[in-house]
Amino acid sequence: MWIERKALAAEIPAAAALDTRQLCELLAALGFPVDGVASREGADVLDVDITANRGDAMSHRGMAREVAAKLQQPLAPLAPAPLAEGAPRVEVRLESPACPLYATALLSLGAGGTPPEPQALLRALESSPKGLPAVDASNELLHRYGHPTHAFDADRIQGAVTVRWAKGGETLVTLDGVTRTLTPQDLVIADETGPIALAGVMGGDGTKVTGATRRVLLESAWFDPKTVRATARRHSLHTDASHRFGRGADPAMATVARDLLVERLQAWAGASLEGAWTAGSLPAPAGSVSLPEALLSRVAGEPLQLGEAAEALRRLGCRVEVRPEALAVQPPSWRHDLTIPEDLAEEVLRLRGYEAIQSVLPPLEGPPQPLAPGYLQRQALARRLAHLGFHQTVTYGFISPEADAAYAAPDNAPGGRTLVNPLGQEYSVLRGTLLSSLRAAAEQNLRQGAREIRLFEVAPTYTSGPGGPVECFTLGLVWGGTLGGEDYLSPARRVQEADLSGIALDLGLASAPEVRSLGEGLFGFELPVSALPPAGARIIPAFRPFSRFPAVERDLSLLVELGQSYETLASAMRAALPQDLLQDLRCVDVFRHKSLPAGSQAWLMRLRFQADRTLVGSEVDGWMASALAAAESLGAKLRA
Amino acid sequence: MDHLLPAEILEADRAFAGALAACGDLDALLRLKGAYVGREGSHAARLMELLKAAPKEQKRDLGAAINGLKQQWEEGLKARQGELETAKKHLNALASNWDSSLPPPVPAHGALHPLNRLVDRLVEVFRPLGFHVEEGPEVETEAHNFDGLNIPEDHPAKASSDTFYLAAHPELLLRTHTSPVQVRTLLRVAPSLEQHGGIRFLAPGRVYRKDEIDPTHSPMFHQVEGMLVGHDIGMQHLKGTLEYALRALFGPHTEIRLRPSYFPFVEPGCEVDVSCPLCDAKGCRVCKGSGWVEILGAGLLHPNVLRYAGIDPAEWSGWAFGMGVERMAMMLSQTPDLRLFFENDQRFLKAMGGLD
Numbered sequence: 001m002w003i004e005r006k007a008l009a010a011e012i013p014a015a016a017a018l019d020t021r022q023l024c025e026l027l028a029a030l031g032f033p034v035d036g037v038a039s040r041e042g043a044d045v046l047d048v049d050i051t052a053n054r055g056d057a058m059s060h061r062g063m064a065r066e067v068a069a070k071l072q073q074p075l076a077p078l079a080p081a082p083l084a085e086g087a088p089r090v091e092v093r094l095e096s097p098a099c100p101l102y103a104t105a106l107l108s109l110g111a112g113g114t115p116p117e118p119q120a121l122l123r124a125l126e127s128s129p130k131g132l133p134a135v136d137a138s139n140e141l142l143h144r145y146g147h148p149t150h151a152f153d154a155d156r157i158q159g160a161v162t163v164r165w166a167k168g169g170e171t172l173v174t175l176d177g178v179t180r181t182l183t184p185q186d187l188v189i190a191d192e193t194g195p196i197a198l199a200g201v202m203g204g205d206g207t208k209v210t211g212a213t214r215r216v217l218l219e220s221a222w223f224d225p226k227t228v229r230a231t232a233r234r235h236s237l238h239t240d241a242s243h244r245f246g247r248g249a250d251p252a253m254a255t256v257a258r259d260l261l262v263e264r265l266q267a268w269a270g271a272s273l274e275g276a277w278t279a280g281s282l283p284a285p286a287g288s289v290s291l292p293e294a295l296l297s298r299v300a301g302e303p304l305q306l307g308e309a310a311e312a313l314r315r316l317g318c319r320v321e322v323r324p325e326a327l328a329v330q331p332p333s334w335r336h337d338l339t340i341p342e343d344l345a346e347e348v349l350r351l352r353g354y355e356a357i358q359s360v361l362p363p364l365e366g367p368p369q370p371l372a373p374g375y376l377q378r379q380a381l382a383r384r385l386a387h388l389g390f391h392q393t394v395t396y397g398f399i400s401p402e403a404d405a406a407y408a409a410p411d412n413a414p415g416g417r418t419l420v421n422p423l424g425q426e427y428s429v430l431r432g433t434l435l436s437s438l439r440a441a442a443e444q445n446l447r448q449g450a451r452e453i454r455l456f457e458v459a460p461t462y463t464s465g466p467g468g469p470v471e472c473f474t475l476g477l478v479w480g481g482t483l484g485g486e487d488y489l490s491p492a493r494r495v496q497e498a499d500l501s502g503i504a505l506d507l508g509l510a511s512a513p514e515v516r517s518l519g520e521g522l523f524g525f526e527l528p529v530s531a532l533p534p535a536g537a538r539i540i541p542a543f544r545p546f547s548r549f550p551a552v553e554r555d556l557s558l559l560v561e562l563g564q565s566y567e568t569l570a571s572a573m574r575a576a577l578p579q580d581l582l583q584d585l586r587c588v589d590v591f592r593h594k595s596l597p598a599g600s601q602a603w604l605m606r607l608r609f610q611a612d613r614t615l616v617g618s619e620v621d622g623w624m625a626s627a628l629a630a631a632e633s634l635g636a637k638l639r640a
Numbered sequence: 641m642d643h644l645l646p647a648e649i650l651e652a653d654r655a656f657a658g659a660l661a662a663c664g665d666l667d668a669l670l671r672l673k674g675a676y677v678g679r680e681g682s683h684a685a686r687l688m689e690l691l692k693a694a695p696k697e698q699k700r701d702l703g704a705a706i707n708g709l710k711q712q713w714e715e716g717l718k719a720r721q722g723e724l725e726t727a728k729k730h731l732n733a734l735a736s737n738w739d740s741s742l743p744p745p746v747p748a749h750g751a752l753h754p755l756n757r758l759v760d761r762l763v764e765v766f767r768p769l770g771f772h773v774e775e776g777p778e779v780e781t782e783a784h785n786f787d788g789l790n791i792p793e794d795h796p797a798k799a800s801s802d803t804f805y806l807a808a809h810p811e812l813l814l815r816t817h818t819s820p821v822q823v824r825t826l827l828r829v830a831p832s833l834e835q836h837g838g839i840r841f842l843a844p845g846r847v848y849r850k851d852e853i854d855p856t857h858s859p860m861f862h863q864v865e866g867m868l869v870g871h872d873i874g875m876q877h878l879k880g881t882l883e884y885a886l887r888a889l890f891g892p893h894t895e896i897r898l899r900p901s902y903f904p905f906v907e908p909g910c911e912v913d914v915s916c917p918l919c920d921a922k923g924c925r926v927c928k929g930s931g932w933v934e935i936l937g938a939g940l941l942h943p944n945v946l947r948y949a950g951i952d953p954a955e956w957s958g959w960a961f962g963m964g965v966e967r968m969a970m971m972l973s974q975t976p977d978l979r980l981f982f983e984n985d986q987r988f989l990k991a992m993g994g995l996d
C-alpha cells in the first residue's frame with residue numbers, strides 16, 4: 001500500500017520531524033516493512049507491506065495510529081461535525097446479517113470539481129482522479145481513513161434500497177463493464193429493478209456517478225469480511241474496497257466516513273444535503289480479553305510490569321483495566337485481530353520494540369534424539385555417490401503422463417497420481433519413476449556438450465493406492481557417454497551397462513538391478529532406497545579372521561560359445577571347487593576376435609585360492625583341472 | 641635343487657608365467673615385480689633370508705637355486721616390460737621422462753546438489769542444540785497442511801489457483817510448506833511429551849505452490865522448518881537459538897534482528913533479518929545497501945496449533961521458524977536465476993555443490 005509522507009504527517013504531526021529513512025525504519029520495527037520509496041507529485045511515497053491481519057492499518061490514518069503509539073505523540077483530531085440525521089429519504093432495508101449497518105446521505109450536487117490537492121494525492125498513490133467530486137472524494141477518503149464508501153447516481157435508483165443476498169442467476173454489470181452472474185452467496189445492494197452494487201466490492205454500471213449526475217446517494221456501511229472475501233474471489237474482483245472490507249473495516253468508522261464524504265462534497269462541489277440517515281446499528285463489540293501477567297512475562301522472556309503493559313495497550317486505543325495479576329483489555333473497534341492474550345502480549349512487545357527481547361538458549365529438558373536411520377542412509381548414499389563421481393540432481397516431482405509411462409511400473413496406474421490443476425500437462429502426474437527426469441537432465445547436459453553424464457537423484461516416487469499416492473524414497477542413477485580419455489593414462493571408452501551394475505553392487509546390493517538403456521548412450525537404474533543396506537549402526541564392524549598365508553592365483557583361458565551364459569558357467573566351476581578355499585572366481589577379460597573359431601569367444605577366468613596353511617602346487621593343479629572339467633562339461637574348451 | 645626351496649616359493653614360481661602374461665599395463669607389472677623381486681617382503685627377499693639362515697653346507701646349492709630363480713624372474717619381468725613398453729610407447733615416454741608439470745590424472749568427482757548441501761549444513765548447525773530431523777510426506781491432507789496450523793477455512797492459499805490438488809483424491813494436496821510435519825510430529829509426540837521433556841526438530845523437505853516457472857519462482861522448492869516445544873518457552877529462546885544458529889552458519893560476528901510480522905500459526909510472529917553475510921553489513925547489492933537480509937519467518941506457536949495436536953498451551957509453549965532453502969542459496973551464492981537449481985547442468989552442480 002502506498003503511503004504519502006505529507007498525508008501521513010497530516011494525521012500524526014510528529015511524523016513530519018522524521019526523514020524518510022527514519023520513517024521507514026520506524027514502520028519496519030512496528031511490523032510494516034517498506035518495500036520501496038518513490039517520489040511523486042513532489043512528495044516521497046512509501047510502498048508499505050501490510051500483513052493480512054491488519055486491515056485497520058490500510059490507510060494513512062491507520063498507519064498514523066501506529067506511529068503515534070510508538071512515538072507517544074498525539075494524532076491530529078478527526079472531528080467532522082456529526083451530521084444531524086433525519087427521516088430516510090430513500091428506504092433502506094437490511095436483509096442480511098452480513099450488513100448490520102448502512103449509513104447514507106442524499107445530496108444535490110452544485111458546480112465545482114475535485115480540487116487540485118486531493119487530485120495530486122490520488123495521483124501520488126497511483127489512483128487516477130476522475131474529476132468527479134463524488135468519486136474522487138470517496139477514493140481520497142479510502143486512502144486517508146481506510147473506510148470504503150460509494151456514491152450512487154440517486155436519480156437512477158428505483159424505489160427502496162435493499163442489502164440482500166443475490167438470487168441465483170441475477171446479473172449485474174459492474175463499474176468495470178463486466179456482466180457478473182451472481183450466486184446466493186453474493187451480498188448485493190439492490191433497488192426495485194435488481195442489484196445495483198456488489199456489496200463491499202464494486203458498484204454497478206447502471207447507477208454510477210457521471211458528469212451528468214445531479215443527485216448522489218452515499219453509502220458508508222460495514223460488510224462482513226468473509227462474505228466480501230468470498231465474493232471478491234468468486235468474481236476475481238479484487239478492489240481497494242474488497243481488500244479493506246475483506247480484512248475487516250472499522251464499523252465505528254461507517255458514519256464518520258459518511259460525514260466526511262458529505263463535508264467534502266459540500267466544500268468541493270457546492271453540494272446541498274437533502275438528508276442523512278442510518279439503517280441498522282453497530283455490531284456488538286467482542287468481549288474484553290484477559291492478559292495474565294504470567295503469560296506476558298513468559299512470552300517476553302522477562303518479568304514485565306502490568307502497569308507498563310496497560311500503558312502500551314492504551315496507546316493503541318484499548319480500554320484497559322488493571323486487575324491483580326492480569327489486565328482486562330477491550331480492544332478498539334478497529335482492532336478485531338486482538339482476540340487472545342497472546343495477541344495482546346505481542347502488541348506490548350511490538351511497541352516496546354523486538355530489539356529489547358533478550359537472547360537466551362532454551363534449556364534442554366530431555367535427552368536429544370538421534371537422527372533417523374532412513375535420513376542417515378539417504379545422506380550417506382548421496383555422499384557416497386558424489387564421491388564416486390555422480391552429480392546429485394533435484395528435479396520436479398511431477399512429470400508428463402508420457403514421461404511417466406516410459407519407465408513407471410506398468411501396474412502403477414497414473415490416475416491415482418494425477419493433479420486436478422497442474423501447471424500444464426507436462427507437470428500433471430506425480431512421478432512413478434525418476435528415470436524420465438534423470439534422462440531429461442542427462443540429455444540437456446549432452447546438448448550442452450558434456451562428454452560423460454553421471455547423475456543421480458534420491459527423491460520420492462509415488463505409487464497409486466486406494467488412500468492416495470504412496471511415497472517411497474527412490475534412488476535413480478543415470479550414467480552414459482564417454483568414460484576416460486580425458487588424461488594421457490586412461491583410454492576412452494563408452495560407458496556400458498555393466499558399469500552401472502558395478503555401481504549397484506558397490507552400493508551393497510546383493511545382485512545387480514535391471515539396467516535400462518535410455519538411448520543416446522545413456523543407461524540407468526532405479527530402486528527403492530530401502531533395498532540398499534541401512535547405514536551402518538556399528539562403530540566398527542565385527543572382526544572376521546583372514547588367512548595370513550599367501551593366496552594362489554591361477555588363470556584359465558576358456559574358449560566358449562557366444563551364447564554361453566557366464567553365470568551358468570561360473571556356477572558350475574564354483575560348484576566343482578572347495579568352497580572354503582576358493583576365494584574368488586571371476587572373468588577378467590572377454591576376447592572376441594575374428595582370429596577365434598567362428599561363433600566363439602575367449603574368457604580369461606581368474607581363480608584365487610587361500611587357506612589357513614600354505615597351499616601346495618599339486619593340490620591347486622587338481623582344482624584347476626576340476627574347474628576346467630566343469631567348464632568343459634558345458635562345452636567350453638581350454639584355449640590353446 | 642628344488643627340494644631345498646619352500647613350497648610357497650615353488651608355487652609362486654609356477655604362477656609366475658601366468659601372472660606375467662596377465663599384466664596388462666606397467667602398473668600391474670611393477671606390482672608383480674615388487675611381489676617377486678622387490679627389496680622387502682618379496683619372494684626374493686624371503687629367499688635371501690632363508691639363505692642367511694641355512695646351514696653352511698647347503699648355502700652353495702641353495703644360493704645357486706635362488707640365483708637361478710631370481711634371474712629367471714628378472715628376465716621374465718624385463719621381457720614383459722619390453723613388450724609393454726613397445727606396445728605403449730607413448731605411455732612409456734611419459735612415464736620414464738616424467739614432466740611433473742603435466743596435469744596428473746585426477747579421479748572424477750561428482751557433487752551433492754547445492755540445495756541438499758545447504759540443508760545438510762543447517763542440520764549440522766542445529767544438531768549440537770539437540771535438534772533431530774523429522775520428515776513427512778509431500779502428498780498431504782488439507783487438515784495437516786492448513787487446519788492444524790490455524791489457517792482459516794477461507795484462506796486464499798487453499799484456492800486451487802495456489803495449491804495443487806489430486807484429481808482422484810479431493811482431500812489430498814501437495815504440501816505448500818513443511819509445516820504439516822509440525823502437525824504430524826506434535827500429534828505423534830503429544831502423549832509422551834512430558835516423558836521426553838518436550839521436542840525440538842528440523843523438518844527439511846520439498847514443497848509445492850502453483851507458481852509459474854520464472855527466474856524467481858518455481859512450483860517446487862525446499863523449506864527447512866524448525867520447531868521447539870518445552871516449558872516456559874518465550875521469544876528470548878527463539879532469538880537465542882536463531883542467533884546461535886545463524887552465527888554458526890555465517891560467522892561469529894553475525895547480528896540478527898527480529899521484526900514483528902504475521903503468520904496464522906504463530907503469535908507473536910516475526911521476520912528475522914541477518915546482518916548481510918556478503919558485505920559484513922557495510923551495504924551491498926544483496927542487502928540493497930541496508931546491511932540486513934531477511935532470512936526467515938518465525939514466532940511463538942499459536943495456542944490453537946498446540947491444542948489441535950492435543951497439547952495444553954497452558955502447560956507447554958514453543959516456537960517455530962521456516963526458511964526458504966532456494967532463497968537462501970540464491971542469496972549466499974548470488975545465483976541470478978532460480979531455474980539453474982532445477983536444470984541440473986553438471987557444470988553448475990560441480991561448481992555449486994561440490995563435496996565436503
